[in-house]
Amino acid sequence: MKNFVPSHLILSLLPSAFCLPLLFTLILLFIPLITSKPPTKTITILETSDLHGNLMPYNYYTNQPAEWGLAKVASLIAQERAKNPNLLLIDAGDTIQGTPLTYYYNRIDTEAVHPMAVTMNALKFDAATLGNHEFDYGTNVLSHWISQLNFPIVCANIYKSDGTSAFKPYVIKNVDGVKVGILGLITPATSNWVPSENIAGLTFENLINTAQKYIPQMRNDGADVITIVQHSGFSKVPKDKRLASAWLTDLQEWKETGCIPDANLTLELAQQVKDIDLIMAGHSHHDVPKVIVNNVLIAEPSFWGKALSKYTLVLERRGKKWEVIAKDSTNLYVTDIEPEQKISQLSLPYHQQTLRYIDQAIGVTKTEFYGGTKARFHQSQLSNLINQVQIQAAEAAGYPVNISLTSIFNNTGKITPGKITRRDVYSIYNYDNYLLVLEINGDILRCALEKSTAYFKQVTPDNLPTIPEEVLVENSLGYNWDLYSGIDYIVDITKPEGKRITKLQLDGKNIEPNQVLRIAINSYRANGGGGYVMFKEGKIIWQSSTEIREFIAEYIRNKGIIESDIISSGGLQLVPDLYQKYFGN
Numbered sequence: 001m002k003n004f005v006p007s008h009l010i011l012s013l014l015p016s017a018f019c020l021p022l023l024f025t026l027i028l029l030f031i032p033l034i035t036s037k038p039p040t041k042t043i044t045i046l047e048t049s050d051l052h053g054n055l056m057p058y059n060y061y062t063n064q065p066a067e068w069g070l071a072k073v074a075s076l077i078a079q080e081r082a083k084n085p086n087l088l089l090i091d092a093g094d095t096i097q098g099t100p101l102t103y104y105y106n107r108i109d110t111e112a113v114h115p116m117a118v119t120m121n122a123l124k125f126d127a128a129t130l131g132n133h134e135f136d137y138g139t140n141v142l143s144h145w146i147s148q149l150n151f152p153i154v155c156a157n158i159y160k161s162d163g164t165s166a167f168k169p170y171v172i173k174n175v176d177g178v179k180v181g182i183l184g185l186i187t188p189a190t191s192n193w194v195p196s197e198n199i200a201g202l203t204f205e206n207l208i209n210t211a212q213k214y215i216p217q218m219r220n221d222g223a224d225v226i227t228i229v230q231h232s233g234f235s236k237v238p239k240d241k242r243l244a245s246a247w248l249t250d251l252q253e254w255k256e257t258g259c260i261p262d263a264n265l266t267l268e269l270a271q272q273v274k275d276i277d278l279i280m281a282g283h284s285h286h287d288v289p290k291v292i293v294n295n296v297l298i299a300e301p302s303f304w305g306k307a308l309s310k311y312t313l314v315l316e317r318r319g320k321k322w323e324v325i326a327k328d329s330t331n332l333y334v335t336d337i338e339p340e341q342k343i344s345q346l347s348l349p350y351h352q353q354t355l356r357y358i359d360q361a362i363g364v365t366k367t368e369f370y371g372g373t374k375a376r377f378h379q380s381q382l383s384n385l386i387n388q389v390q391i392q393a394a395e396a397a398g399y400p401v402n403i404s405l406t407s408i409f410n411n412t413g414k415i416t417p418g419k420i421t422r423r424d425v426y427s428i429y430n431y432d433n434y435l436l437v438l439e440i441n442g443d444i445l446r447c448a449l450e451k452s453t454a455y456f457k458q459v460t461p462d463n464l465p466t467i468p469e470e471v472l473v474e475n476s477l478g479y480n481w482d483l484y485s486g487i488d489y490i491v492d493i494t495k496p497e498g499k500r501i502t503k504l505q506l507d508g509k510n511i512e513p514n515q516v517l518r519i520a521i522n523s524y525r526a527n528g529g530g531g532y533v534m535f536k537e538g539k540i541i542w543q544s545s546t547e548i549r550e551f552i553a554e555y556i557r558n559k560g561i562i563e564s565d566i567i568s569s570g571g572l573q574l575v576p577d578l579y580q581k582y583f584g585n
Contacts, residue, residue: 047309048089048309049093051303057072061423067336072334096145097137117148128153130142132194132283152171181215236254239474257284270294278329310332311328358421373469407481410478446504526538
């Protein structure tokens with residue numbers, strides 16, 4: 001008998017056979033749903049920091065074009081907006097202080113709309129935090145600037161005397177459906193550098209504690225991404241911080257910067273606080289394209305508008321939230337970039353008015369007051385001039401002093417023979433410091449002097465480097481080396497740090513540890529700036545309401561003619577004689 005399938009079985013299979021095409025079609029439809037990846041988005045965050053009032057690509061001190069300024073940065077911003085409109089633009093502070101332009105509109109023409117408000121509004125910044133120098137002119141000037149902004153100031157760790165937040169702690173911005181939380185922070189060391197009356201009623205709290213408080217709140221408010229914009233830099237740096245690759249080396253190989261405790265906590269914040277995606281750093285003036293610490297992305301965009309930090313985040317949709325799956329950063333530089341036309345046009349009237357102000361003639365000299373390294377290697381005429389001004393200003397206020405100290409603040413400032421203008425005064429004293437009379441003792445003075453000598457390497461007299469710069473400690477800052485008038489002192493850099501002051505006398509007599517002294521000193525140094533915490537042990541006798549730079553301008557105006565033989569009693573003797581070695585006269 002042949003095998004056969006009963007007809008009733010054939011009929012029972014027919015419906016299934018007819019459904020096969022439908023089943024196959026459904027499988028084809030569902031396969032993409034099963035195998036496709038979750039949706040992703042890419043957003044960009046751009047950061048400026050430490051602009052210090054540099055709008056135009058121009059150096060007000062040398063009267064020369066410069067490769068910096070917000071007008072140049074604006075061109076980079078425009079290029080990035082064209083590539084990806086889903087971006088945020090954020091500033092990390094020290095914005096309204098630092099050039100004759102900002103001084104003029106902070107101190108003289110205070111009714112005008114502030115140039116830093118006009119230009120930042122035009123660029124459509126999304127948020128900014130505050131830097132310590134925002135408080136240099138007091139809260140009235142700061143509040144006036146803030147009132148003109150079209151974007152929020154975020155700064156979580158400043159509190160009023162009643163315990164409430166002085167500023168909005170954070171904002172959450174919607175960027176193409178992604179909620180980006182932006183927490184603002186400022187270095188708590190601000191109170192060390194700013195006159196107390198400028199921050200009356202305000203307290204500056206620890207960055208780490210503040211971040212730990214607010215980040216969970218930001219998540220609860222729906223933030224998909226946690227970013228921190230902070231005016232706080234790096235407590236240590238790689239050996240060659242000029243190389244981008246150095247910032248990706250092992251932190252154990254980095255060197256301490258010797259900053260005030262808790263001033264620069266970027267690395268510590270990334271190490272100790274959970275749930276941070278990226279940190280936009282400022283304050284240190286470092287060019288940092290990328291650092292990765294504990295999976296936290298960090299960058300810093302140099303200073304004065306020399307660079308723009310660009311952060312790129314790739315996010316993936318997971319349920320109802322977006323999560324960061326990849327991130328990167330780099331710095332974009334303004335070198336050879338043309339200024340953006342709109343920002344240049346907005347800045348031009350402010351720039352021109354500033355030029356009229358600083359080109360005012362105030363005196364005459366027949367000789368040169370040189371600056372830079374040459375002026376730091378001996379008791380120079382420039383340091384004598386500044387110290388003489390400080391001594392005279394203190395005496396005029398009724399507070400005579402024994403001693404005065406100053407720094408040579410930059411490598412380009414000088415006064416050349418001929419007409420002296422306000423520009424010259426700005427070139428030799430480019431900070432808005434105030435003058436204080438401080439009462440200290442001999443022990444504090446010696447500690448400060450030893451601290452200052454860390455500017456130099458230990459050397460062997462018969463094997464000195466061929467150029468003066470090689471005598472200096474790597475990454476040392478010229479304005480942290482002080483020059484004193486009123487005392488006789490020897491700095492012997494053949495000896496190790498801490499044992500270099502081999503002579504310290506006043507009026508021909510050794511200064512005793514407990515001897516009471518009065519010293520003319522700038523507000524930055526008196527408040528511990530540069531790591532000179534020993535001065536905070538002194539007693540403030542008097543503080544000016546006028547900047548030291550204005551005292552210098554007044555001194556020159558009153559004298560009419562100044563000569564380079566201004567000599568205050570006492571002075572530095574450097575061993576070996578580096579001035580003679582490298583400059584020979």
